[in-house]
Amino acid sequence: MGRKLLLEHINVPGIETLEVYRKMGGYSAAEKAIKTMQPDDITEEVKKSGLRGRGGAGFPAGMKWSFIDKKSEKPRYLVCNADESEPGTFKDRYLMEKIPHSLIEGMLVSSFALGAKTSYIYIRGEYFYVLRILEKAIEEAYAAGLLGKNIFGTDYSLDVHVQIGAGAYICGEETALLESLEGKRGNPRMKPPFPAISGLYASPTVVNNVETIAAVPHIINITGDEYAKIGVGRSTGTKLISASGHINKPGTYEIELGLTVEEFIYSDEYCGGIKGGRKIKAMIAGGSSVPILPAHLITKTANGEDRLMTYESLSDGGFVSGTMLGSGGFVIMDETACIVRHTWTLARFYHHESCGQCSPCREGTGWMEKVLHRIEHGHGSMKDIDLLVDIAKKIEGNTICPLGDASAWPIASAIRHFREEFEYHILHPEKVKDPKHFAHEPFVSSKLENV
Amino acid sequence: MSKEIVFSAETLAVVNKLIKRYPEGRQKSALLPVLHVAQAEFDGWLSSDVMDYVASILEIKPIEVYEVASFYSMYNLKPVGKCLLEVCQTGPCMLNGADDLVAHFEKKLNIKVGETSEDGMFTLKTVECLGSCGTAPMLQCGADYHENLDETKADALIEKLRAENKRSRYC
Ligand SMILES: Cc1cc2nc3c(=O)[nH]c(=O)nc-3n(C[C@H](O)[C@H](O)[C@H](O)COP(=O)(O)O)c2cc1C
Numbered sequence: 001m002g003r004k005l006l007l008e009h010i011n012v013p014g015i016e017t018l019e020v021y022r023k024m025g026g027y028s029a030a031e032k033a034i035k036t037m038q039p040d041d042i043t044e045e046v047k048k049s050g051l052r053g054r055g056g057a058g059f060p061a062g063m064k065w066s067f068i069d070k071k072s073e074k075p076r077y078l079v080c081n082a083d084e085s086e087p088g089t090f091k092d093r094y095l096m097e098k099i100p101h102s103l104i105e106g107m108l109v110s111s112f113a114l115g116a117k118t119s120y121i122y123i124r125g126e127y128f129y130v131l132r133i134l135e136k137a138i139e140e141a142y143a144a145g146l147l148g149k150n151i152f153g154t155d156y157s158l159d160v161h162v163q164i165g166a167g168a169y170i171c172g173e174e175t176a177l178l179e180s181l182e183g184k185r186g187n188p189r190m191k192p193p194f195p196a197i198s199g200l201y202a203s204p205t206v207v208n209n210v211e212t213i214a215a216v217p218h219i220i221n222i223t224g225d226e227y228a229k230i231g232v233g234r235s236t237g238t239k240l241i242s243a244s245g246h247i248n249k250p251g252t253y254e255i256e257l258g259l260t261v262e263e264f265i266y267s268d269e270y271c272g273g274i275k276g277g278r279k280i281k282a283m284i285a286g287g288s289s290v291p292i293l294p295a296h297l298i299t300k301t302a303n304g305e306d307r308l309m310t311y312e313s314l315s316d317g318g319f320v321s322g323t324m325l326g327s328g329g330f331v332i333m334d335e336t337a338c339i340v341r342h343t344w345t346l347a348r349f350y351h352h353e354s355c356g357q358c359s360p361c362r363e364g365t366g367w368m369e370k371v372l373h374r375i376e377h378g379h380g381s382m383k384d385i386d387l388l389v390d391i392a393k394k395i396e397g398n399t400i401c402p403l404g405d406a407s408a409w410p411i412a413s414a415i416r417h418f419r420e421e422f423e424y425h426i427l428h429p430e431k432v433k434d435p436k437h438f439a440h441e442p443f444v445s446s447k448l449e450n451v
Numbered sequence: 452m453s454k455e456i457v458f459s460a461e462t463l464a465v466v467n468k469l470i471k472r473y474p475e476g477r478q479k480s481a482l483l484p485v486l487h488v489a490q491a492e493f494d495g496w497l498s499s500d501v502m503d504y505v506a507s508i509l510e511i512k513p514i515e516v517y518e519v520a521s522f523y524s525m526y527n528l529k530p531v532g533k534c535l536l537e538v539c540q541t542g543p544c545m546l547n548g549a550d551d552l553v554a555h556f557e558k559k560l561n562i563k564v565g566e567t568s569e570d571g572m573f574t575l576k577t578v579e580c581l582g583s584c585g586t587a588p589m590l591q592c593g594a595d596y597h598e599n600l601d602e603t604k605a606d607a608l609i610e611k612l613r614a615e616n617k618r619s620r621y622c
C-alpha cells in the first residue's frame with residue numbers, strides 16, 4: 001500500500017461533513033498555519049516540499065507563489081482552478097465531492113500565505129451538483145468561524161466563493177478562466193503580464209489546481225521536508241490519477257509518485273488489469289492533450305528501463321518515445337480500440353473547444369477533424385496522413401495559448417506510433433465500414449508482432 | 452411568449468446575493484451564474500428578451516450578455532425539450548460504447564442528435580467529456596449525472612423522466 005494523504009480518510013463515513021472532517025484532524029493545519037506561522041514561512045514549506053502544480057503543467061507551486069506582486073497596492077487573489085475538462089480527467093471532482101473540506105482548508109491556508117482576503121473557486125458548469133456540495137461545506141465553515149472575520153481569533157479574515165462556469169474547456173486555461181470569472185468570453189490573454197502581476201481585475205493573482213491547493217494542508221501537517229521524501233527525485237508527494245478506458249477497475253486513485261506504470265495498470269490495488277484479459281494497445285497518461293504511447297512503450301522506456309509514474313520517467317524519450325504526466329488522466333485502450341477513431345474524437349473535441357482567437361488553432365483544428373473523419377470513414381487518401389502531420393506542425397508553437405499545442409500533440413503522436421493503422425483505413429475502406437471495426441478482429445501491426 | 456420577463460422576488464434575492472460576491476463595480480462577474488438562473492427560470496433557454504433583462508439587472512450592455520451567452524455550450528439560445536439529454540461522446544466514453552448509446556436514443560426517441568422529440572419532451576445533444584470517464588458511457592440531464600449506462604438503464608431513465616414530466620434544470 002502506498003502512502004495516502006489526500007484520500008487517507010476517503011472511506012470514513014460522513015467525511016464530507018465538517019464535524020467528521022475535524023474529528024479526523026481536519027483544519028489543524030489551518031490553525032497551525034494561521035496561529036503560529038508567518039505567510040512567507042508557509043510559502044517556504046511549500047517550496048521545500050517540491051509540490052508541483054497538479055493541473056497539468058507541473059510548475060513548482062511554491063515558486064509560483066513567490067512571484068506574486070507584494071508591492072502592489074491592489075488586493076491579492078487566490079483562484080482555484082476546478083474547471084477540470086481535460087478528457088480522461090475526473091480526479092478533482094472526486095476529491096471535491098467526497099472531501100470538500102480538504103479543498104476549503106487548502107484555500108484557507110493558501111490564501112493566508114498569499115495575503116488574499118477574497119478567494120474564488122472556479123468550477124466547470126457541468127459540475128452543478130459538486131457546486132452544491134462545496135457551497136454547503138463553505139456554509140459550515142463560515143458557521144464554525146473557519147471562514148469570515150477573525151479566523152481562529154486572529155486578525156486574518158477570508159471570504160471564499162464558488163463561481164460556476166457554463167461549458168467551455170478553454171476556461172481551464174488560467175487566463176481564460178480569469179476572463180470568465182470577470183463575466184466575459186473565455187478568450188485566453190497574451191502573457192506577459194502573468195497573473196502573479198496582473199490577474200483577476202488586473203490584481204496580483206495565483207491560479208492553482210484543486211489538487212495542488214488540497215495538498216497544502218498536508219505539507220503544513222507533515223512539513224515540507226517530509227513531503228519531499230515521498231516520491232522520486234523532482235516528482236515529490238502523492239498524486240491523484242483518474243483511470244478509465246479498457247481496465248477492470250476504473251476510478252480515482254492516489255499513488256505515491258514513483259510507482260511503476262506496470263503496477264498501476266495490473267495490480268488489484270489500482271486498475272486491476274485489462275478488461276476481459278485482452279491485450280493492451282495504447283495508453284494516454286495525462287489527459288487527452290499528451291502524446292499517446294503504443295504497447296511497447298508503456299511499462300518500459302525506449303531504453304528498456306521500467307517506466308515510472310513520475311513527471312520525468314513518463315517524459316523519458318521526449319516526444320519520440322515518451323509522453324507527460326499532465327493532469328493524471330490515465331486512459332487505457334485494448335486491442336479492440338481503433339486509434340484512428342479515438343484520435344478523430346479528440347480532434348473534434350479540440351475543434352469544438354477552440355476559442356477562435358488564433359487562426360492556426362481555429363482553422364487547423366477544424367481541418368484536422370475533417371481529415372480524420374474522412375480517414376476513419378474509409379474516404380481518406382495516403383496524402384491525408386502527411387497533411388495531418390503538416391497541419392499539426394503549423395499549429396504547434398504558433399498560438400496564444402497551449403490549446404493549439406494540445407490539439408496537435410495527440411494527432412502527431414498517434415500517427416508517429418500507429419501510422420500503419422491509418423494506412424490500413426485508407427487501403428481497406430471496406431474493412432472499416434462498421435464503426436466497431438476492430439471489436440471482433442483486432443488490427444495487428446506488422447511492426448509490433450515481434451515485440 | 453405571454454410570460455412577463457421578470458425574476459420572482461425569491462430569484463431576485465438569489466441574484467443579488469450572487470452579485471455581492473464581487474467587489475464594487477464588478478457586478479459583471481456575476482453574469483455566468485445569473486444566466487444559469489435566468490435559463491432555469493425562463494423555460495430552459497435564453498431569448499433575446501431574457502438576455503436584455505439580465506443586462507439591465509447587471510447594468511451592462513446587452514451585447515456583453517449576447518457575446519457571453521453565445522460562447523458557452525450550456526446556454527441554449529433556442530427552445531429545447533423539457534429534458535435535455537446530453538450524451539458524452541469523447542474518447543474514453545467512445546471506448547466504452549457512447550456511439551451505441553447515442554444510436555439507441557436516436558432510435559428510441561425517433562430523432563437525430565440536435566433534434567427534439569415530437570411531444571416536446573426530449574432534446575438529444577452530444578457533448579464533450581463531462582469528467583465522468585471512469586463511469587462511461589454517461590449522460591447529463593439537468594444537474595444529474597447518469598453513469599455506467601446501457602440500453603436497459605437508458606430505457607428506464609426515459610420512462611422515469613416521462614413519468615415525472617418535469618423540466619430538467621441545472622440549478
Ligand atoms: C486548454 C487548457 C486547459 C486547461 N485546463 C485545466 C483544468 O481544467 N484544470 C487545471 O487545474 N488546469 C488546467 N489548465 C492549466 C492551467 O492553465 C494552469 O496551468 C493551472 O490551473 C495552474 O495550476 P497548478 O499550477 O496548480 O497546476 C489548462 C491549460 C490549458 C492550456
Ligand code: SF4
Pocket residue numbers: 170187188353354355356357358359361362399400401402403404
Ligand atoms: S490557441 Fe486556440 S484556444 Fe488558445 S487562444 Fe488561440 S484560438 Fe483560442
Ligand code: FES
Pocket residue numbers: 087088089539540541542543544545579580581582583584587589
Ligand atoms: S469522455 Fe465522457 S465523461 Fe470523459
